[in-house]
Amino acid sequence: MSEFLAMGGYGFYVWGAYAVTALLLAGEVAAVRTRLKNARRAAQSGEDER
Amino acid sequence: MTSINWARYASPVSFFPLATRLARGFGFAAAALAIVGLWLGLVVAPTDAQQGDAYRIIFIHVPAAWMSMFLYAVMAAWCAVSLALNARLSAMMAQALAPTGALFTAIALWTGALWGRPAWGTYWAWDARMTSELILLFLYFGYMALRHAIDDPRRADRASAVLALVGVVNLPIIYFSVKWWNTLHQGASVSLTSAPKMAAIMLIGMLVMAFAAWFYAIAVTLTRVRAIILERERRAGWIGDLAGAAR
Numbered sequence: 001m002s003e004f005l006a007m008g009g010y011g012f013y014v015w016g017a018y019a020v021t022a023l024l025l026a027g028e029v030a031a032v033r034t035r036l037k038n039a040r041r042a043a044q045s046g047e048d049e050r
Numbered sequence: 051m052t053s054i055n056w057a058r059y060a061s062p063v064s065f066f067p068l069a070t071r072l073a074r075g076f077g078f079a080a081a082a083l084a085i086v087g088l089w090l091g092l093v094v095a096p097t098d099a100q101q102g103d104a105y106r107i108i109f110i111h112v113p114a115a116w117m118s119m120f121l122y123a124v125m126a127a128w129c130a131v132s133l134a135l136n137a138r139l140s141a142m143m144a145q146a147l148a149p150t151g152a153l154f155t156a157i158a159l160w161t162g163a164l165w166g167r168p169a170w171g172t173y174w175a176w177d178a179r180m181t182s183e184l185i186l187l188f189l190y191f192g193y194m195a196l197r198h199a200i201d202d203p204r205r206a207d208r209a210s211a212v213l214a215l216v217g218v219v220n221l222p223i224i225y226f227s228v229k230w231w232n233t234l235h236q237g238a239s240v241s242l243t244s245a246p247k248m249a250a251i252m253l254i255g256m257l258v259m260a261f262a263a264w265f266y267a268i269a270v271t272l273t274r275v276r277a278i279i280l281e282r283e284r285r286a287g288w289i290g291d292l293a294g295a296a297r
Binding site (some may be wrong): 024025 | 102103104111114150161
């Protein structure tokens with residue numbers, strides 16, 4: 001397992017690439033979900049005003 | 051034979067439920083492919099004879115770089131349709147694609163830097179491939195900033211579409227940069243006209259990851275376009291029902 005994490009001495013580069021990519025994608029998914037939730041709420045409350 | 055009336059889906063209200071279903075399907079497919087691709091790339095594929103394990107960055111770098119260019123092309127195509135037909139759903143699709151395109155561009159640059167250091171001894175060089183990819187990131191940012199700066203969405207559609215279409219000239223520059231100039235960056239990894247230069251398992255892992263990235267982009271973009279439809283069509287009568295049904 002530690003051998004796997006070491007990546008033959010290139011662990012910093014390989015995991016740095018994979019970890020930042022995973023964080024960015026997770027962040028985008030969370031941001032898009034929040035945006036949809038807020039848009040839905042605003043659209044529904046807009047209907048109540050009419 | 052039944053035929054599908056595709057023009058029906060040019061209207062946001064009929065497109066919305068379709069986008070909901072498609073986003074879910076492509077999201078699951080992307081997750082499944084990513085698991086297989088990561089397993090192939092990090093576990094199954096052998097260590098490279100020259101580069102050691104540093105080459106494993108290829109499994110995200112190349113798919114991200116492909117997507118960065120492909121999404122720009124798709125975005126520009128939707129911009130062209132929105133200008134030519136004055137179709138607002140097309141403009142919304144372009145608007146929804148931009149952040150994901152910028153994200154993949156940033157990932158391509160970041161993973162490229164982390165690969166460049168062990169492979170070439172430097173994180174960054176102002177060579178043609180890297181510089182034109184950085185310009186691509188600025189084109190995405192410029193497109194989003196211009197949209198943001200114009201309050202009227204229909205005017206923002208037109209102005210940003212023109213910007214996106216002008217920026218298309220950068221795509222062939224990125225793609226052919228490794229041929230036209232002497233670049234630190236290596237030539238194309240995969241070519242349709244010649245035999246693959248890499249081991250089959252590495253190529254398969256990379257292609258699986260490319261499909262995962264593609265399906266991810268489709269799922270996220272369709273989810274974002276749903277939000278954009280709700281935001282922009284707020285005053286339309288049907289939007290309240292749609293919001294309620296949009297689980």
